[in-house]
Every structure is written in C-alpha cells, then in structure tokens.
Amino acid sequence: MNFEPGPSHHPDYILRDPNDPPAYDEHGPALPEGIQQIADAIREQNNHDLPILEFPLIRNTLRSAILQQDIVDSFFNAIRTKKDEVVAALIENNIVTPETTDKDGRTPLLAAIEAGNIRTVQELMDFDANINAYGVVGETSEWTRKKGYTKIYRTPLQLAAAQGNLTIVKLLMETYNADDSMIAPDGELALRLAAKNNHREVVNYLPTRRGGGWRRWKAKHHKAMxxxxxxxxxxxxxxxxxxxxxxxxxxxxxxxxxxxxxxxxxxxxxxxxxxxxxxxxxxxxxxxxxxxxxxxxxxxxxxxxxxxxxxxxxxxxxxxxxxxxxxxxxxxxxxxxxxxxxxxxxxxxxxxxxxxxxxxxxxxxxxxxxxxxxxxxxxxxxxxxxxxxxxxxxxxxxxxxxxxxxxxxxxxxxxxxxxxxxxxxxxxxxxxxxxxxxxxxxxxxxxxxxxxxxxxxxxxxxx
Structure with a gap:
C-alpha cells in the first residue's frame, strides 16, 4: 500500500491506500469530525459492526482485519502517550470500547496503569470500564509444546500494587471500589504482589487478605515438579x-x-x-x-x-x-x-x-x-x-x-x-x-x- 492522500478526503488525512478510511492527523480538521469520518468509512467499506471488541486476527477478510488492527494499535498508543482526547473520541464514536483488548490480551485499564496515566484511568472508569476485569500483562518463561508460553493475568488493582503505584491503588480502592480479594489464576493477590516487590507503602495501605496459597505454590513450583x-x-x-x-x-x-x-x-x-x-x-x-x-x-x-x-x-x-x-x-x-x-x-x-x-x-x-x-x-x-x-x-x-x-x-x-x-x-x-x-x-x-x-x-x- 502506498502512503498518499485520497482524492475524496481532506489533504491533511494521510491514507495507506486510496480506498482506505482516513487516519486522524492532529493538523487536520477537528478531532470529533475526523473520528466520525473514520467510523463512517469503516462501516461503509468493511460492512463490519462496530465497536471493535478485540485485536482482530487476519483470517478471510485480510484488508478489513488490517484496518481494525490499525485502529486498536492507535487506541492503545493514545493510552500510553496520554492522548486522552483521542481515547475519549474513539470510545464515544463507538469505534472501540473500554474493554477492547490489544494483540497481547491487555485491557485499556492495564495499559493506562502501566503508563502511570491516572487521568486516563479515571476517563476509562467514566466510560464504565470493568474495574475487576482480568487482562494479560506478560508471559512466563516456561514453554510447553501444547500450550506455548503461559500468560500472566492481572486485574488493574493487582497491576498497580505490583508496580507500587500507591496513588492509583488508592484511586481504584476508594473511588471505584476495586476488589482486593480477587485471586489471579496463578494465585497472586494484590497484597502479595506488593509485598513480593517490596512496596511497603502499598502493603501497609491494603487490608490483610489470605488466600491463593495453594495456587501460588503450584504455579511457582510447577517447573520444579x-x-x-x-x-x-x-x-x-x-x-x-x-x-x-x-x-x-x-x-x-x-x-x-x-x-x-x-x-x-x-x-x-x-x-x-x-x-x-x-x-x-x-x-x-x-x-x-x-x-x-x-x-x-x-x-x-x-x-x-x-x-x-x-x-x-x-x-x-x-x-x-x-x-x-x-x-x-x-x-x-x-x-x-x-x-x-x-x-x-x-x-x-x-x-x-x-x-x-x-x-x-x-x-x-x-x-x-x-x-x-x-x-x-x-x-x-x-x-x-x-x-x-x-x-x-x-x-x-x-x-x-x-x-x-x-x-x-x-x-x-x-x-x-x-x-x-x-x-x-x-x-x-x-x-x-x-x-x-x-x-x-x-x-x-x-x-x-x-x-x-x-x-x-x-x-x-x-x-
């Protein structure tokens, strides 16, 4: 695909192909109009229902999948670079949702917490993001022939506790009532993740929780067994x-x-x-x-x-x-x-x-x-x-x-x-x-x- 402007769009929109929907350029028209134009072009061209719920895999409709992948990548890039107006516009125009996952299975809330972006966390919660939803934050180093690399799942609170971000931990707990008793598939609790990483301020703030010991032991010592x-x-x-x-x-x-x-x-x-x-x-x-x-x-x-x-x-x-x-x-x-x-x-x-x-x-x-x-x-x-x-x-x-x-x-x-x-x-x-x-x-x-x-x-x- 060539990078050239399309004949029927504003010249400040740069297109990968003359038939592609335009991508927003900050020097082009106003953001809401640009996002709406992209949404209308996707619906007209791809005949695919919006919003995009997850990073699409390339199957039969190769062109449609590539376009949707670009949208999801742009959405998560806006989260990481703290472009809150782009995040809000994409969600408000029903192109993506607060639960749309990227190619690794990461949720928008997890991406915002990884970036330390408190404002985006609040914005996503205003769009009714699931505060206790699990998402992928990485993979284990152990590879199996049947399952490949095992993915590591965390809730937003667990990730914030593991990073030692007390501000986000307090925000999730006090404002949005995050559940600190949730146990990850590998048995980890928010409290244990903070303690393991020696974040004593977070440990002192979180309430005492027990649970997940057997799963933690099993996950941690599976390689030894x-x-x-x-x-x-x-x-x-x-x-x-x-x-x-x-x-x-x-x-x-x-x-x-x-x-x-x-x-x-x-x-x-x-x-x-x-x-x-x-x-x-x-x-x-x-x-x-x-x-x-x-x-x-x-x-x-x-x-x-x-x-x-x-x-x-x-x-x-x-x-x-x-x-x-x-x-x-x-x-x-x-x-x-x-x-x-x-x-x-x-x-x-x-x-x-x-x-x-x-x-x-x-x-x-x-x-x-x-x-x-x-x-x-x-x-x-x-x-x-x-x-x-x-x-x-x-x-x-x-x-x-x-x-x-x-x-x-x-x-x-x-x-x-x-x-x-x-x-x-x-x-x-x-x-x-x-x-x-x-x-x-x-x-x-x-x-x-x-x-x-x-x-x-x-x-x-x-x-």
Whole structure:
C-alpha cells in the first residue's frame, strides 16, 4: 500500500491506500469530525459492526482485519502517550470500547496503569470500564509444546500494587471500589504482589487478605515438579537401559545375528552347494602360499613406517610436554588466585564485622542497631560458606577442560578420544546420583515454598 492522500478526503488525512478510511492527523480538521469520518468509512467499506471488541486476527477478510488492527494499535498508543482526547473520541464514536483488548490480551485499564496515566484511568472508569476485569500483562518463561508460553493475568488493582503505584491503588480502592480479594489464576493477590516487590507503602495501605496459597505454590513450583518428573524418568530409563536393553543385546541380539543366523544360512548354503565345497577349499589352499609371501614382503615396509610414526609421536610428545605443563601451572595459579581472593574477602568481612561490633560496644549501640550487627555477621558467614565455596567450585569445574587441552596437546586425536572415554565413564558413574540430587533439590525447593506459604498465611503482609 502506498502512503498518499485520497482524492475524496481532506489533504491533511494521510491514507495507506486510496480506498482506505482516513487516519486522524492532529493538523487536520477537528478531532470529533475526523473520528466520525473514520467510523463512517469503516462501516461503509468493511460492512463490519462496530465497536471493535478485540485485536482482530487476519483470517478471510485480510484488508478489513488490517484496518481494525490499525485502529486498536492507535487506541492503545493514545493510552500510553496520554492522548486522552483521542481515547475519549474513539470510545464515544463507538469505534472501540473500554474493554477492547490489544494483540497481547491487555485491557485499556492495564495499559493506562502501566503508563502511570491516572487521568486516563479515571476517563476509562467514566466510560464504565470493568474495574475487576482480568487482562494479560506478560508471559512466563516456561514453554510447553501444547500450550506455548503461559500468560500472566492481572486485574488493574493487582497491576498497580505490583508496580507500587500507591496513588492509583488508592484511586481504584476508594473511588471505584476495586476488589482486593480477587485471586489471579496463578494465585497472586494484590497484597502479595506488593509485598513480593517490596512496596511497603502499598502493603501497609491494603487490608490483610489470605488466600491463593495453594495456587501460588503450584504455579511457582510447577517447573520444579516438572524437573523432578523428568529426572525420575531419566533414572528409570537409565536402569532400563542397563538392566534390560544391554543384557538383551548381548544375550539375544548378538548371538542371534552373529551365531544363529550365520549357522542357519551357512547350513542352507552347504545343503545347496555341498558338492562344490572341495573345489572351493582346494582353490583357497593354492592361494595361501602366495598370500603368505605377499604379507612377508610388506613386513619390512610396515616396520619402517611404524618406526617412523613412533619416532614422530615421541618427538611431538616431547615438544608438547612443556605446553601441557604450562597449562597445568596456569590452572593451578588460577586456583591459587581464586582462593586468595576468597580469603581476602573473608578477612575483609571479618575486620568489618569486628569494627561494627566494637563500634557498637564503644558507643553503646547509639546510632547502630542490632540489625546492623546481624547484617555484618551474615555477610561474614556468606563470605566464608557461600562466596568462597562458589569460587572453589568454579575453579574445580575447569579441571575437565584443562585435562582435555593437555591430552590434545600431547596425543592429538587419540588424547581427545581418551578424554571422551574417561569423561563418559565418569558421567555414567555419577548420572544417577546427579539425577537424585536434582530430585532432592526440587523437593527441597517445593517444601521451602510450602513453608513460606504457611508463614504468609500467618502474616499475609510479610515479604
């Protein structure tokens, strides 16, 4: 479609096609007349009932769907850019409604709250927008083959609480009687969304509400449960492979295809060609002396090539040894540096904690709370038992790559194959314990989440 003015419209209206209805231009005629002209053109051209209730999908009437998509996009763009007069004109002329959703499923109220536009929120409520309507505000990061990405639904009050916009929260609660007890499909309440995002002013304002704990736990730990199920299935498949597939292969498939079937086929051949067997044997016996002589002639050449290859291999090994030793020294030095950094951090945290403790004692805790002392102690423990161990583990995890580089430098492809075999054996040995660890970690996460929900039920306003 070309962007040019239509012959029958005002030149300040810019058209995508001569037959398209005009889009409003702020430099053109008055806004109400322009919006009305667009509505009349859509009705006349597309023969489609207005208002548009949702972002249209492109099906049979491609042209009509594109035009309606442009209208919905313009409507939500006006909400986000705080052009309240455009929003009002589109609704008043029955082109869209206060409940028209965009391509993501977001309602106008949610778009206005995301933009922090209080005036548009009030305007939409004056047009009788549903204050408790759910709309889409995003998607989860987990993808499934059947359902794709799971959408996240929120009410306007829940979104305002999650953003920590106390002004809009008060407006929705006090002026428009928003229901703060509504529970989202994933179990979230307005109060919990504000608490999770550490918006204490909103938490203190909202009334105490309980509910949705089971749904929150289920939604939050669905991924952990899925990981547990996958790990359990992997363990089952591992034992099935080791205890069923491998024995079946060696005790049934190998004897069948290497012994039984060759014997059967050989017996059939002998039954059909038994009279030819003596001649075949005699011809092969006549060829044996020549075959032996050919092999003996190649022995000196073979020994010479083997000697040359062995010498080259030894020379390559001698040249590669310093590089391999250098790689190992670098790896050890990195480990020493990591440990030195961890020890230095620990010592620094220790002196910081001692300083905080002494300062608290000397000043009799004036200007210093017990929370400050506790935070210093926790920082010290974290430096010893978390940061130091993480750096040590990160260094140890590089051992596999270091050994691979050393073996490749010293033995080439053979060294790489040896490394792969060793790595495979190690992975085979630790496979089941690793999967069991995943199961225990997922179960522990779920139990911790359940305990957290119990604490939330006791104190709904906790972080």
């Amino acid at each position: 899925k990981r547990t199920k996958k790990a359990a299935k992997s363990i089952y498949q591992f034992f099935r492979f080791c205890l069923w597939s491998v024995p079946r292969f060696f005790l049934w498939s190998v004897p069948k295809h290497l012994i039984i079937l060759p014997l059967v086929l050989g017996s059939r051949w002998l039954w059909k060609h038994g009279s030819e067997l003596p001649g075949i044997v005699w011809r092969w016996l006549n060829k044996i002396p020549q075959m032996i002589w050919d092999v003996l002639k190649e022995v000196p050449k073979f020994l010479k090539e083997c000697t040359m290859e062995l010498a080259q291999m030894l020379w390559h090994l001698i040249k590669a040894t310093p590089k391999a030793i250098g790689g190992m020294v670098v790896w050890l030095w990195q480990g020493i540096k990591s440990m030195g950094t961890a020890i230095g951090s620990t010592v620094g945290r220790l002196f910081s904690f001692i300083h905080t403790l002494l300062f608290a004692i000397v000043n009799l805790f004036r200007g210093l709370t017990l929370q400050d002392v506790w935070n210093g102690f926790m920082a010290l423990l974290r430096a010893v038992f978390v940061d130091g161990l993480k750096k040590l583990w990160k260094w140890l995890c590089t051992f596999g790559e270091v050994t691979k580089d050393i073996l490749e430098k010293m033995f080439g492809c053979i060294g790489f194959l040896v490394w792969l075999i060793i790595r495979g054996l190690i992975e085979l040995i630790i496979y089941v314990p690793k999967k069991m660890l995943e199961i225990f970690a997922s179960m522990g996460s779920s139990i911790a989440g359940g305990f957290s929900e119990v604490l939330i039920w006791i104190n709904p306003k906790r972080n």
